[in-house]
Amino acid sequence: MKLGDTLQETYEALTGNKVRTSLTMLGIIIGIASVIAMVSIGQGAQGSIQASIQSIGSNLLLVYPGAQRGVGQQVSQGLGSARSLVQDDVDAILALPNVGAVAQELSGRYQITARGKNTNTSVIGTVPSYTVVRNVQMDLGSYISDQNIRGMSKVAVIGPTTRDNLFGEGVDPVGQTIRIKQIEFKIIGVTKTKGGTGFGSQDDIIFVPISTAQKFLAGSDHFSTISVQAESAEIMVTLQAELTTTLLQTHNISDPQNADFNIMNQADIVATASTITQTLTILLGAVAGISLLVGGIGIMNMMLTTVTERTREIGLRKAIGARRRDINFQFLIESIVLTLLGGVIGVFLGWLISFGFSSLNIIQTEVSVGSALLAFGVSAMIGIVFGYYPARRAANLNPIEALRYE
Numbered sequence: 001m002k003l004g005d006t007l008q009e010t011y012e013a014l015t016g017n018k019v020r021t022s023l024t025m026l027g028i029i030i031g032i033a034s035v036i037a038m039v040s041i042g043q044g045a046q047g048s049i050q051a052s053i054q055s056i057g058s059n060l061l062l063v064y065p066g067a068q069r070g071v072g073q074q075v076s077q078g079l080g081s082a083r084s085l086v087q088d089d090v091d092a093i094l095a096l097p098n099v100g101a102v103a104q105e106l107s108g109r110y111q112i113t114a115r116g117k118n119t120n121t122s123v124i125g126t127v128p129s130y131t132v133v134r135n136v137q138m139d140l141g142s143y144i145s146d147q148n149i150r151g152m153s154k155v156a157v158i159g160p161t162t163r164d165n166l167f168g169e170g171v172d173p174v175g176q177t178i179r180i181k182q183i184e185f186k187i188i189g190v191t192k193t194k195g196g197t198g199f200g201s202q203d204d205i206i207f208v209p210i211s212t213a214q215k216f217l218a219g220s221d222h223f224s225t226i227s228v229q230a231e232s233a234e235i236m237v238t239l240q241a242e243l244t245t246t247l248l249q250t251h252n253i254s255d256p257q258n259a260d261f262n263i264m265n266q267a268d269i270v271a272t273a274s275t276i277t278q279t280l281t282i283l284l285g286a287v288a289g290i291s292l293l294v295g296g297i298g299i300m301n302m303m304l305t306t307v308t309e310r311t312r313e314i315g316l317r318k319a320i321g322a323r324r325r326d327i328n329f330q331f332l333i334e335s336i337v338l339t340l341l342g343g344v345i346g347v348f349l350g351w352l353i354s355f356g357f358s359s360l361n362i363i364q365t366e367v368s369v370g371s372a373l374l375a376f377g378v379s380a381m382i383g384i385v386f387g388y389y390p391a392r393r394a395a396n397l398n399p400i401e402a403l404r405y406e
Helices: 003-016 018-055 087-094 146-150 160-167 210-218 233-250 266-309 311-319 324-359 369-395 399-404
Strands: 060-065 067-069 076-079 099-114 117-126 138-141 155-158 177-180 183-191 205-209 225-230 261-265
Touching (some): 018 324, 018 369, 087 099, 087 225, 099 160, 117 210, 146 210, 155 160, 160 205, 266 369, 311 324, 324 369
Antiparallel strands (some): 099 177, 177 183
16 A cells, blocks of 8 residues: 555544544643643753852852850750851962852841842842952942941942832832841942842841941851852862861861861852753643643554444455555554644644743743653654554454454
């Protein structure tokens, strides 16, 4: 039998009962669309998380205080409770080779008021090198200077979200004042937007001189974080080991197990986040894939019904010379065409869903060519797997019994 004749018969068979064909395809369409949408959401989430981590700076090593222990060194008060990072640590780190820049900071959350409005946001006391280490760019005004730190100036640089909350969207607040802990600070600049929401947003933030934060806000000379930028990504592991050794010496600690600080490698954070999001993507895809299995069973059920309805036709064709492989091929082609059509519509619907999520700013999605090709491959495989048994059953029918079938 010629391929053209086979395709013509396939078209007639599938369009002969449009409602049943459409309902059978619906399972594949929903399954493929679900897989495309779920995988794109997972990949988009992975990209967003990685971008958020990279937006805080590049080649970063973050030094945090460790856990403060109580009486007898037996009871830990929790990670970050120790006030162990001071200026001597910063000086020791600056003396190390392969260090690009260092920025110490002292952070806390405070209620901020301005012009009768208020917001609760993160206030970071830091130094001019923070802009280099954490990739901060200015939109309006200027950043904190060394002179501001020496003079303990009550000046502030605010993020765009904080600006919008206190003064209104797009307003130039430079020269205006805000109150932090009932202390007036003059705004000298606004940073460019980095994106992100929630407590970790890089846009909902206020920067003040480190000396001002220590004296007027925290009342302490310690730091909450020391950000260290390596000169290249290749030497980050080496620099991390050097940092550990140096801080153990400056803190007079002989046993690393008793260290009162922790060092986080940005590359490790990215790798961990990627692993988590990849696992999430696989999980979402697997859950969506269950609907593909259901769709495949639906196709097999429809094909079996079709074989039953066309028993006399099959007997007639075999009686006039059709071979088993011709019958087998005919029904297999019908199954594959059905799933491929469902796959095409499913891919388009999945892309449409993903585009909708991105357009509505619910979550940024990413539809890859690989996921679309995988969807086509899976749909074709479903057509072959679930169409094989009905096709074989049709091919094995006895022509005499088939002709007698009522």
